Amino acid sequence: MNVVIYNNNNRCLVELHGELDHHNASCARMNIDMAIDSKCPSELYMDFSGVTFMDSSGIGLVMGRYRMLHEYGGTLYIANCSPSISRVMHISGMNKLATFINGDIRGKYFSGLNDMKGETTDEKIRQDIK
Amino acid sequence: MKRSDRILNEVKLAFPSRSENESFARMAISGFVSQLDPQIDELSDIKTAVSEAVTNCIVHGYKNTLGIVSLTARLLVGNEVYIKITDKGCGIEDIEAAMTPLYTSAPDQDRAGLGFTIMESFMDSLSVKSKPGKGTSVTMRKKLTTRKASDENRRKA
Numbered sequence: 371m372n373v374v375i376y377n378n379n380n381r382c383l384v385e386l387h388g389e390l391d392h393h394n395a396s397c398a399r400m401n402i403d404m405a406i407d408s409k410c411p412s413e414l415y416m417d418f419s420g421v422t423f424m425d426s427s428g429i430g431l432v433m434g435r436y437r438m439l440h441e442y443g444g445t446l447y448i449a450n451c452s453p454s455i456s457r458v459m460h461i462s463g464m465n466k467l468a469t470f471i472n473g474d475i476r477g478k479y480f481s482g483l484n485d486m487k488g489e490t491t492d493e494k495i496r497q498d499i500k
Numbered sequence: 501m502k503r504s505d506r507i508l509n510e511v512k513l514a515f516p517s518r519s520e521n522e523s524f525a526r527m528a529i530s531g532f533v534s535q536l537d538p539q540i541d542e543l544s545d546i547k548t549a550v551s552e553a554v555t556n557c558i559v560h561g562y563k564n565t566l567g568i569v570s571l572t573a574r575l576l577v578g579n580e581v582y583i584k585i586t587d588k589g590c591g592i593e594d595i596e597a598a599m600t601p602l603y604t605s606a607p608d609q610d611r612a613g614l615g616f617t618i619m620e621s622f623m624d625s626l627s628v629k630s631k632p633g634k635g636t637s638v639t640m641r642k643k644l645t646t647r648k649a650s651d652e653n654r655r656k657a
Contacts, residue, residue, distance in 0.1 A: 391526075392555040393519035399610060423526070423544075425551040429612035454544040461621060462614055 372420075373398050375405045376480045382411035383480050387420035390428040399431055406435065412444050415475050419450035428455070429462040436467050449475050506577040509535065513571040517562040517587070525554045525571060532573050533581055538644045545622040546581060546642060552615040553585040553638045560605060561589025561636055579644045583623075588635035595628050 371394035372387040384402050388394065406414065414435065418424070436446050446468040451459055459465060511532050515521045526547045533546055550571070557569045567589055574582040592598045598605070599620075604613030620626045623640040630636040 389523055389526075391519075391522045391551055392559060393522050395610070423547065423551075425548050425555065426612045426614040426618055427555065429614055430610040433612055434610040454541065454548070458548065458618065461618060462612055 371398055373401045375401065376476065377405065377409055377411070378480050380409075380412040381415070381479055382406070382409055382413070383415045383417060383475055385417045385420060385476070389423040390421050390431065391423065391425055392427040395427040395431045399434065402431075402435060403438070406438050410442055410444070411439075413447065414439055414444060415447045415449055415479070417449045417475050418452070418455055421452070421455060424455045424458055426458065426462070429458060429464065432459075432464055432468070433462070436464075445469065447471055447475075449473070501574075501582065505574075505580075505582070508575045508577060510572070510574045514568050515571075517558040517565075517567050517569050517589075519555075519558055521569070522551055522554050522558065525569075526551050529571070529573055529583065533575070536575055536579055536581065536644050537646075542642070542644050546583070549619045549622045549640055549642075550583060550585070552618050553583075553640070556615050556638070557585065557587035557589065557636070559609070559611065561587035561591075563590065565589075579646050581642050581644065582639070583641075584637060584639045586635065586637040591632040591634050591636055592628070592630040593632050595630055599628065 371389065374385040374387070376383040382405055384405070386398060390398070416432065416435070432448065439446050448459065448464065448468045449471050450473070451470065513525070513528060515524065529550045530543055530547050533543060538546070554569055554571070561567065567587060570586045572584045576582055597603055599616040601617045602613040604611040616626070616628070619638070619640060623642045625641045627639045628636065
């Protein structure tokens, strides 16, 4: 599983790629938690467009991050779930806790930052998880 | 298995309870069930249910130890899939509690407590047998829509 994290001021984007099961969830969790702990983003976007499979371990991952954000008043956005991932998300009732959105999140909130005056990408972490 | 069940094909797998084997079990079941030419969402339901059952064996049945997870899959006459997943781990004290949505015995590990709920809703039937100290076996069945039937439905719609 491959996790790419982008930070832009108070926004944080986590792009997940690959199969999100129990084996992969712990590595993904470690990396996401590092970003949350260091930045305390007010908006966390989790982009599932690259996720080819997800079971309840993915729900555990999302729920745990929701609790972390909720503690300090942050908002969780879940983006671009495939129909099968949506089914798993709905069984868990995640749709009541997080905001589900579709679209190009990176393009909308995290790119072209160099062209914007006074706003720069303060960090871009790329991590390959084996 | 019911007495009236007729087996078209069968596969048996046994593998150690390493978490790497979760994806192996999914790939194996998906390859085997493909013989019945399932719909994409049916195949994804079966893969998810198997993933949940195998993960339960690894995370709960054998906890921090290594044991053998056994998987038996059968294709039955009438486009039905039968899957049995067994471990010889710690077993479940209270099956009813374990099957309650959002119940988990490992909340510290970010487990959602939805494994059985997902197996139940993604498959047609689920039965769980367990003896504390002896192990747990999970049996699931799912009837697939035949391509022919679904083509007819499409034509009607």
